[in-house]
Amino acid sequence: MDTSGKALSYYPGCSCSRNGIGRHYGFSSLAVLRALGITVSEIEDWNCCGSNLYRVVDEKGSYLLGARNLAKALEMNLPEILILCPACFLSMNRTLTEILANTKVRNEITKKYSILGSPASSRLRIRHVIDFLVNDIGEEAIKNRVKRRLEGLKIAAYYGCQITRPYSYFDDPEFPTSLEKIISWIGGQPVESPLKTKCCGGMLMLTNEEEVLTVIEKIFNSYVREGAECIVTACPLCHLNLEMARTRLGKRISVDKRLPIIYFTQLVGLSFGIGIDELGISKNIAEHLIEKMVLTATV
Amino acid sequence: MDRKIGVYICHCGLNIASTVNVQKLTEFAQGLEGVVIARDYPYMCSDPGQELIKKDIKEYGLTNVVVASCSPTMHGPTFQKVCEEAGLNPYMFQMVNIREHVSWVTDDVEKATEKAKLLVAAAVNRVKFHEPLEKIHVPLTQSVLIVGGGITGIEAALKLANSGKKVYLVEREPSIGGRMAQLEKTFPTLDCASCILTPKMVDVASNPNITILAYSEIKEVSGYIGNYKVKVVKKPRYVDENKCIGCGLCATKCPSKVLDEFNMGLSYRKAIYIPFPQAVPRKYTIDRERCLYFTKNICRVCERFCPTKAINFEQKPEEIALEVGAVILATGYDVFDPSVIKRYGYGRYKNVYTGLEVERLTSASGPTNGRIILRDGRTPSTVVIIHCVGSRDENYHVYCSRVCCMYAMKLAHLIKERAPNSTVYELYIDIRAHGKGYEEFYRRVQEEGVIFIRGKAAEITESDNGKLIVTFEDTLLGKVQQIEADMVVLATALEPRKDARELARIFNIPVDKNGFFLERHPKLAPVSTVNRGVFVAGACQGPKDIPDSVAQGAAAAAEALALLSQGVVEAEPVIAEVNKDLCSGCRICISVCPYNATVFDRESKTASVQEVLCQGCGTCVASCPSGARTLRQRGFTDKQIIAEIEAILLKRFVPVEVLITET
Numbered sequence: 001m002d003t004s005g006k007a008l009s010y011y012p013g014c015s016c017s018r019n020g021i022g023r024h025y026g027f028s029s030l031a032v033l034r035a036l037g038i039t040v041s042e043i044e045d046w047n048c049c050g051s052n053l054y055r056v057v058d059e060k061g062s063y064l065l066g067a068r069n070l071a072k073a074l075e076m077n078l079p080e081i082l083i084l085c086p087a088c089f090l091s092m093n094r095t096l097t098e099i100l101a102n103t104k105v106r107n108e109i110t111k112k113y114s115i116l117g118s119p120a121s122s123r124l125r126i127r128h129v130i131d132f133l134v135n136d137i138g139e140e141a142i143k144n145r146v147k148r149r150l151e152g153l154k155i156a157a158y159y160g161c162q163i164t165r166p167y168s169y170f171d172d173p174e175f176p177t178s179l180e181k182i183i184s185w186i187g188g189q190p191v192e193s194p195l196k197t198k199c200c201g202g203m204l205m206l207t208n209e210e211e212v213l214t215v216i217e218k219i220f221n222s223y224v225r226e227g228a229e230c231i232v233t234a235c236p237l238c239h240l241n242l243e244m245a246r247t248r249l250g251k252r253i254s255v256d257k258r259l260p261i262i263y264f265t266q267l268v269g270l271s272f273g274i275g276i277d278e279l280g281i282s283k284n285i286a287e288h289l290i291e292k293m294v295l296t297a298t299v
Numbered sequence: 300m301d302r303k304i305g306v307y308i309c310h311c312g313l314n315i316a317s318t319v320n321v322q323k324l325t326e327f328a329q330g331l332e333g334v335v336i337a338r339d340y341p342y343m344c345s346d347p348g349q350e351l352i353k354k355d356i357k358e359y360g361l362t363n364v365v366v367a368s369c370s371p372t373m374h375g376p377t378f379q380k381v382c383e384e385a386g387l388n389p390y391m392f393q394m395v396n397i398r399e400h401v402s403w404v405t406d407d408v409e410k411a412t413e414k415a416k417l418l419v420a421a422a423v424n425r426v427k428f429h430e431p432l433e434k435i436h437v438p439l440t441q442s443v444l445i446v447g448g449g450i451t452g453i454e455a456a457l458k459l460a461n462s463g464k465k466v467y468l469v470e471r472e473p474s475i476g477g478r479m480a481q482l483e484k485t486f487p488t489l490d491c492a493s494c495i496l497t498p499k500m501v502d503v504a505s506n507p508n509i510t511i512l513a514y515s516e517i518k519e520v521s522g523y524i525g526n527y528k529v530k531v532v533k534k535p536r537y538v539d540e541n542k543c544i545g546c547g548l549c550a551t552k553c554p555s556k557v558l559d560e561f562n563m564g565l566s567y568r569k570a571i572y573i574p575f576p577q578a579v580p581r582k583y584t585i586d587r588e589r590c591l592y593f594t595k596n597i598c599r600v601c602e603r604f605c606p607t608k609a610i611n612f613e614q615k616p617e618e619i620a621l622e623v624g625a626v627i628l629a630t631g632y633d634v635f636d637p638s639v640i641k642r643y644g645y646g647r648y649k650n651v652y653t654g655l656e657v658e659r660l661t662s663a664s665g666p667t668n669g670r671i672i673l674r675d676g677r678t679p680s681t682v683v684i685i686h687c688v689g690s691r692d693e694n695y696h697v698y699c700s701r702v703c704c705m706y707a708m709k710l711a712h713l714i715k716e717r718a719p720n721s722t723v724y725e726l727y728i729d730i731r732a733h734g735k736g737y738e739e740f741y742r743r744v745q746e747e748g749v750i751f752i753r754g755k756a757a758e759i760t761e762s763d764n765g766k767l768i769v770t771f772e773d774t775l776l777g778k779v780q781q782i783e784a785d786m787v788v789l790a791t792a793l794e795p796r797k798d799a800r801e802l803a804r805i806f807n808i809p810v811d812k813n814g815f816f817l818e819r820h821p822k823l824a825p826v827s828t829v830n831r832g833v834f835v836a837g838a839c840q841g842p843k844d845i846p847d848s849v850a851q852g853a854a855a856a857a858e859a860l861a862l863l864s865q866g867v868v869e870a871e872p873v874i875a876e877v878n879k880d881l882c883s884g885c886r887i888c889i890s891v892c893p894y895n896a897t898v899f900d901r902e903s904k905t906a907s908v909q910e911v912l913c914q915g916c917g918t919c920v921a922s923c924p925s926g927a928r929t930l931r932q933r934g935f936t937d938k939q940i941i942a943e944i945e946a947i948l949l950k951r952f953v954p955v956e957v958l959i960t961e962t
Binding site: 172173174175192194195221222225 | 644758761
C-alpha cells in the first residue's frame, strides 16, 4: 500500500507520553514511523482516554473524556488516530463505538462536542500501531527499511489481553499473529507460546502480588521452554509487570537476568539502524542483543 | 353470461367472529349484485360446512363460489374440491382471507368489518370474470436419480430398485458408502458399522435395476417434474472399470504415498488406490495430483504390472445423459473445521483430534488397527472429550448437530475399552440422548466410569511437560477448573456440504438459513421440496443420525414411488399462455423467466410456455411489451385483477365498467 504522505493524529495517552512509564514505547514508535516516512501529529491538548477503570464508576464521565480527544482529532482534520497503549486503544474504541451505536450516549456527547454529531465523525478510526504497521505499511516497506536483519534471534511476542479483545478487527482475538509477522519481516525467528494473550496481572500487582507472580511465572516458563532470547511487548503495563515480576520471582524462574524485555517498536527500530538513545534502549540491552545477532547488512 | 354467485362467510370459531361482525358481513354480501345466496357458518371447512356449499351449488345452480375464511394456502384446495365434487369447475372459486388479513391483525370490530366487506366485494367482482380451467397432465419417466451414495442414498436406491424402478446412483467419491463407511461402531447398540453397511453396498452393486455412477458429479439439470434431463460427468479414474479386477497389485507397486483422506490424514495411501477395503465398485483410481506420471512424467509402474491392462492414462471426463422422473438428493454433510476456534488449538497441538479422526483410530482397519495411540505412539492416560464444538455456538452454528453427544459417548466407551487404564472426561453443555435406547447408553457409559462434567471448555493450552491443559468452568460447581490431558477430542459439528448451495441451484430448491436443503414442510412434508419432483433425505436436510437418515431414505423412496406410480402428473393450470398470433418473438419473456419455462419456438418464431415448468409467477406477463393480449396469466388476467382493485378503490359495491377489454 502506498502510505507516503499519509497523515495521522497521534494520541500518546498518559503512559506513552514524555514523562510516562512507557515513554520509550512512544519514542521508539515515533522514530520507527519517521524512518518509514510517516508523520503523525500529536493531538493538541489531549487528555485522559477515559480509562477503563474510571468507566466502571462514571460511565458518562469516561465517555466525555474520550470524546474530547476524538473531537480534537476531528478539529485537526486527522480522523485516523494512532494509539500505542492497548488500554487507551480499548477505551477510545469503546467511546467511539458507543457514540456511533448508542443514541443515548451520542445525544449526551454531541451536546458537549457538536463536531462528533457531524457526518465527518463517520471518518474517525482508532488505529493500533501494530495494525498500522502490518496492514498499511506492510511487508515490503518494512523489509526495505531493514538495515540489520535480526538473523536467527529467537523472539517471543507477548500481546497481553487487550490488543485484540474485544476489538479484534485487525487480527484473531484468541490467537493473533501480527507481531510474529513483523518479527519475521525484520529477520527474527518468532517463537510461539499458548499464553501470549494471557493477562499479565494488570493492576493486581499493587494489591495481590503473589497472584500476579504465579501468572507471570507460567508466561515466562512457556517462552523459555521455546528458547526465547528476547521478549517483545506492545503494552506499557505488561512491560512493567514482566520486568518487576522477573526481579521478584528471582530464583523461582530460570529466566536469564539479561534476557531483554523490550517494546516491539524498539526492536524494529534497532533493525532499522536507529540509534539506541532515540529508541530508549539501554546500552546493556542493546549490547546483549547485538551479541546474539549475526549482523548482516541488507542490500 | 348470467352469474349466480354464492358467498360463504366462515366464523372460524371465534378467530374471525370475535372481530368481524359476520352477520353484517353476510347481509352486505347478500346485497351485492350477482350474489344469489350468502351464508355464514361457524366452521366452513368442516363436513357440514362443505355440504352446505355443495347443496347450494346444486340447488341454486351457482356459477361461482366465494369463501371468506382463512388463508387460501390453508383451505383453498379444500373448497376447490368441494366445487369439483358438486360439478362446478374449481377455478370458478375465489377465496378471501378475512382471518390473517383482517381479524388477526386488529381489535377494532368496526374497521375489521369494513375491510372484510371491501375484500368480499372485490372477490365477488372478480369471479364474474373467472373462466373454467382444466388441469394439465404429463407422463412420467419411470426412473429415479439419487445423488449421494451414503447410507441414505443406498437405502432409497434399494427400496426403489426392489419395487422395479430404474435407479441411477451418482456418487462423487470413487466408492459408495459415505460417512458410515468411516465409522467403527454405531451408537447405541455398538453394531459394527461395516458389518451392517457393506452387505447393503454389495446389494446395490448386484441389483440389476441400479446403475452406480461412482466418481461422478452432477453437471446440469433441465426439464421438469416427471421428465428431468440430467447431465452427469464421470471423472476419469485412468483405470478401465470394465477391465479392473480389483487385485490391488498396482497399489502395492505404486511408489507415491499420499495422506489418506478416508483415514482423516492419519495414515498414507498410494496414488493409485481404493478408499477402503470393502469399496464398491472395487475399481482402482489414480489420484492425478499425486501420480508421478501426471506430475513428473515418469514411473508408469502400475501400467507395467496390471495383469488385465486396465490402466489408461489417456482417459477423459465422460458426460452421461440421463432421463429420470424424480430426483432424491442425499448428499450428506461436511465436518466442521475446528481450526477456526483458535483457543482449542486444533492444528497447532498435535494431540487435539476431531471426533472423526478418533473414530478412524478406533477402527480395526484404521491407521492404528484399532489401538488408541497418540501420534508419538503413547497410549493416552487422560482423555478429554469436548462437546458442541461449532454447534450451539453463536459464532459458528447456532443449531444442535444432534449426533455429537451420542458419538462422543460412543468414543468414550471405545477409548475405555481399548485403553482400559485411561480416564475419560466428557465436557458437555447438555446431554441430548433423545433416540431409542440412547438414554440407556448414556447411563451405561456413566457406569463404565466416564466422568461427565457440565461446562464448555474455554481454552486449551500446552503445559511445560507437553500436556494439554483444558480450562473450563464446571457450571454445577460454579468453579473454573483445569484438567491435564494427553489427548483432547473435539466433538465437531455437522455442517452443510461446501457446495450444497451450488447443488440446490442446479436442482432449483431452496436452502435454509444454515445452508441445509429446505424441506417443503418441517413436519408434514419432511422429504419433499418446493420442486415437486425433487426429494431430500438424510443429513443434507439437517444433522441426522443413522436411524433417521435410513428412515428418510426410505421415505424419499416412497414419495418418489408414489409420484411415479401415478403414471401421469397433474399440474396447476394457473400459468401463463401465449397468443401466438400476436407474439413478435422479442424473447424478453424468456430472459426474465426464473424457471426456464418460457422457450423460443424456432418454427413459429414465437415464445411458448412449457406448461409443467411454469409456476404462474407472472413475471413474463409483466415484461411483455405488447401487453396483456399477447401474454396472459390464466387465473390472474387483467380483467380479473382490475375488477378486484376497482371494487376496493372506488368503494362502489355495484358492478363497475371494466376499463380494459380483452380479446
